Amino acid sequence: MRMFRALALLPFLAMLIGPFFVNRATPTIFGLPFLLAWLVAWILLTAAIMAVIFRLDPANRDGSE
Amino acid sequence: MNGALVGIAAAALLALGLGFLARRGRQMGLEQWTVAGRSFGAPLVFLLMAGEIYTTFTFLGGSGFAYGKGGPTYYILCYAALAYVMSYFMLPPIWRFARDNHLYSQPDFFVRKYDSPALGLIVALVGIIALVPYLVLQFKGLGIIVEIAGYGALSSTAAVWIGAAVATAYVMVSGVRGSAWTAVAKDLMILFVVVFLGVYFPVHYYGGLGAMFAAIEHAKPGFTVLPSRGESVWWFASTVLLTALGFYMWPHSFGSIYTAKGARVIRLNAIFLPVYQLILLFVFFSGFAAILQVPGLTGTEIDLALLKLSVKAFDPWAVGAIGAAGVLTALVPGSMILMTTATLAANNLYRAFDRSATDARVLRIAKVLVPVVALVALYFTLQGGQTIVALLLMGYSFVTQLFPSLVLSLGRNRWITREGAAAGILAGVATVAAISLTHSTIGTLFPALPVEIKELNVGIIALAVNVVVLVVVSAAARFATARQGGLTRFVD
Numbered sequence: 346m347r348m349f350r351a352l353a354l355l356p357f358l359a360m361l362i363g364p365f366f367v368n369r370a371t372p373t374i375f376g377l378p379f380l381l382a383w384l385v386a387w388i389l390l391t392a393a394i395m396a397v398i399f400r401l402d403p404a405n406r407d408g409s410e
Numbered sequence: 411m412n413g414a415l416v417g418i419a420a421a422a423l424l425a426l427g428l429g430f431l432a433r434r435g436r437q438m439g440l441e442q443w444t445v446a447g448r449s450f451g452a453p454l455v456f457l458l459m460a461g462e463i464y465t466t467f468t469f470l471g472g473s474g475f476a477y478g479k480g481g482p483t484y485y486i487l488c489y490a491a492l493a494y495v496m497s498y499f500m501l502p503p504i505w506r507f508a509r510d511n512h513l514y515s516q517p518d519f520f521v522r523k524y525d526s527p528a529l530g531l532i533v534a535l536v537g538i539i540a541l542v543p544y545l546v547l548q549f550k551g552l553g554i555i556v557e558i559a560g561y562g563a564l565s566s567t568a569a570v571w572i573g574a575a576v577a578t579a580y581v582m583v584s585g586v587r588g589s590a591w592t593a594v595a596k597d598l599m600i601l602f603v604v605v606f607l608g609v610y611f612p613v614h615y616y617g618g619l620g621a622m623f624a625a626i627e628h629a630k631p632g633f634t635v636l637p638s639r640g641e642s643v644w645w646f647a648s649t650v651l652l653t654a655l656g657f658y659m660w661p662h663s664f665g666s667i668y669t670a671k672g673a674r675v676i677r678l679n680a681i682f683l684p685v686y687q688l689i690l691l692f693v694f695f696s697g698f699a700a701i702l703q704v705p706g707l708t709g710t711e712i713d714l715a716l717l718k719l720s721v722k723a724f725d726p727w728a729v730g731a732i733g734a735a736g737v738l739t740a741l742v743p744g745s746m747i748l749m750t751t752a753t754l755a756a757n758n759l760y761r762a763f764d765r766s767a768t769d770a771r772v773l774r775i776a777k778v779l780v781p782v783v784a785l786v787a788l789y790f791t792l793q794g795g796q797t798i799v800a801l802l803l804m805g806y807s808f809v810t811q812l813f814p815s816l817v818l819s820l821g822r823n824r825w826i827t828r829e830g831a832a833a834g835i836l837a838g839v840a841t842v843a844a845i846s847l848t849h850s851t852i853g854t855l856f857p858a859l860p861v862e863i864k865e866l867n868v869g870i871i872a873l874a875v876n877v878v879v880l881v882v883v884s885a886a887a888r889f890a891t892a893r894q895g896g897l898t899r900f901v902d
Contacts, residue, residue: 350499353495353498353499356491356492356495357492357495360488360491360492360650361492361647361650361651362647364636364643364646364647365643365647368481368635368636368643369635370623370627370632370634370635373620373623373624375619375620376618376619376620376621376622376623377619377623378481378623378627378634378635379635380481380484380634380635380636381481381484381634384484384487384488385487385688385691387491388487388488388491388684388685388687388688389684389685389688391491391492391494391495391684392681392682392684392685394495395494395495395498395680395681395684396681398498399498399677399678399680399681402677404502404673404674404677405674405677405678
């Protein structure tokens with residue numbers, strides 16, 4: 346039903362738990378240390394996830410407040 | 411007056427002019443002044459909510475933290491992103507309740523939800539105590555920026571007085587509209603300046619981002635990731651979580667929710683705000699670039715890294731443009747904080763004792779309080795003392811204590827009583843104060859714990875105390891009322 350909302354948990358896992366596994370400088374990605382690249386990628390993914398939730402959420406249909 | 415100072419003065423005049431213009435054609439009632447008549451669409455709400463990102467804390471503190479600490483500075487990127495995710499679910503019910511009940515401020519929300527003016531008084535006091543250091547921080551940053559970017563032509567004391575006068579003037583005239591309009595100018599300027607510096611410094615001094623980070627790792631191995639001790643991964647996770655919870659608990663951020671014209675506006679912004687957060691990357695790049703170029707800054711001097719490198723790299727006119735953008739990052743959030751603090755004092759402290767006061771009277775009092783609040787903050791700014799980051803972290807710990815009783819009031823099935831909410835907030839705030847005054851860490855409080863736990867952000871303790879007291883007192887209050895055989899005292 347509203348299962349799509351569970352997607353919102355992913356950014357929390359990635360940014361709170363993720364660093365325990367990716368706290369390293371190499372390999373670099375686009376010149377960024379790996380940890381920083383991981384966090385940046387997840388911020389972009391966070392925006393994407395919120396866009397998906399926004400589209401699927403019936404609360405955002407036309408005419409709603 | 412040198413070229414740099416002309417640019418900075420122009421920024422201050424621009425803020426003043428826009429701030430006054432923002433009022434045009436409006437009758438300034440209390441609802442217009444505090445929440446702009448709940449009329450803002452997505453762009454202005456976006457700018458008010460994003461206002462938190464580009465304050466002097468991020469402009470100077472973010473680059474300074476990257477310069478002085480390295481990897482741990484990444485936490486600033488993450489906490490707001492997580493706060494925006496929560497905002498999608500948490501803010502719409504707050505907005506709806508505020509509109510239906512004509513609320514103006516954060517304490518109003520607690521008063522209505524828990525049907526307790528006394529709780530509103532407590533929340534207002536917590537807000538004011540947290541906001542004053544936040545305002546001091548903006549003023550301090552303003553003084554630093556004008557002094558360095560103006561090549562010492564104007565003392566930081568004079569700069570702070572002028573800045574405070576400008577913000578006070580346009581807030582008194584235009585209220586939150588003044589802050590929103592100046593935020594437009596601020597974000598355009600800072601966006602350009604920050605991106606330019608973040609690209610220019612690494613390329614000019616190192617030949618590129620990859621080369622810059624490689625040079626830093628060569629000079630200081632492990633500096634661009636989290637250290638194994640101190641600001642470790644455990645510190646990182648707990649700090650990101652705590653600050654994310656506290657993000658919307660700032661009274662001025664909470665108030666910006668009310669300005670929205672609809673809940674959809676708020677949900678829409680949850681998509682775009684995380685991306686906007688990435689602009690901070692360029693602030694970090696400037697700080698990292700400074701490490702090998704202007705070495706030797708220690709202690710509170712790390713906040714100067716970005717400006718020192720700018721002075722080294724550019725002509726005075728360009729430094730003036732950077733300083734001008736910096737001045738706006740202090741003025742705009744400063745004006746929001748001024749207005750919010752004055753509103754809290756008038757609407758939630760004064761009104762608590764004069765229940766029959768009309769909105770017009772409360773508005774008059776709030777406006778008179780604006781210069782008073784500014785003077786109080788000026789006093790603490792010129793006193794000196796605490797560093798910028800220490801000030802902000804204490805304020806954050808205070809407002810985060812409002813989170814549990816706020817969230818638990820949103821659901822339909824509510825078992826938290828007003829007594830529990832009040833006791834939890836007070837216990838949490840008292841814990842924060844005790845910890846701050848004694849400079850405790852989890853390590854000094856519980857020496858026997860494993861080292862990973864000791865590195866958790868100490869704010870976790872205050873929040874835990876808060877929740878335990880909240881639950882125990884609520885249960886006790888329910889039990890007591892149940893024995894009296896009445897359920898009428900419970901919140902609906």
